[in-house]
Amino acid sequence: MSTTQPNLHDARLAFVGRIIAGVSHEFKNHLSVTKELSGLLDDLLAMEKDALPGRERLTKITAGIGERVAAAAEMAGHLGRFAHRMDFPLSSFSVNEVAGEILFLTRRFARLKNITLELDPAPDLPSMHSNPSLLQFVVFSAVMAMLNHLEKQGAVRVATAAAGDRVRIAFHGEKIRAGAPADLSPYIPGEALQALHAQCPPVEPDQAGIRAVLLLSPIPPESGG
């Protein structure tokens, strides 16, 4: 068998990614048309001035459509980029972008638990050569573990920091439930950490609010992930 042939797992991920990317492109096309049609209605209403009864209400409706289209387009944009992360097992990327993307897409799960989700991105992080999709899976696993151990009105803050050629990602929780484990890193799949060449050192109980820390090292290109 050729060494360049992707394994079944990578091939299936690429397949899922392509389908999601294609659908998110289509969503954006529909949203583009919706926005232009709503905008055209707005233009026509503006030409009518005060001659049309209910014009003010119709204008408010088109503004509401515009806001929803903008929100949906932002989501489709994140979804498309998320999907394209699965195109190749290894690539160079910004950890802040990759983390920001998955946190955006995880917001719904946090919102359903009445918990806020924030990224505290450090400036000037080194670019990382690794598996961005797998990193997103690890960040998602850590965040979901945090969500299950916080009270309502709590918050998860994900903070990035440079650590030499490595990047440190810390997961802070606010309003942690009584009896929650001090260290949530066991909830992050070890196999994923191994494939990422990442470490999750045990978290000291005295570190206020930090429940998991991820240390991400660049994967040498020749290792093939």
Next chain:
Amino acid sequence: MQYPRVLIVDDEKEFASTLAERLNMRNMDATAVYRAEDALALIHTADHVPDVVLLDLKMPNIDGLQALEAIKQYDPSIEVIMLTGHGDRKIIEGISNLILDYIIKPVDLPELVKKIGEATQKRHATLSGADGETA
């Protein structure tokens, strides 16, 4: 005063035609076509050379990149603004010397109108310069 001549090339017909209608309401002479082949045919007609082409990146048959190359070969003074769904940063970087700019869909109309204005001014300045050289 001559209105900016804008050619919209996008296979999403309703998007292209509605955008053209909205640009025409803003003192532009905008035309929509839905295939790159039709755009190239139109540009080759002397009466229809646009100042600005709004060109969708991904289209069936001749895609935006091929159309861009053909437009620039025919008349380098025509300004092109690419329309793209997801930014496609790497592709855009690769053609940055051939295009004025790019716009991510759904379109922010005030931003697009501003860019069309810049593109039209740039083209007219280029043409005036060329006239000056040949005079």
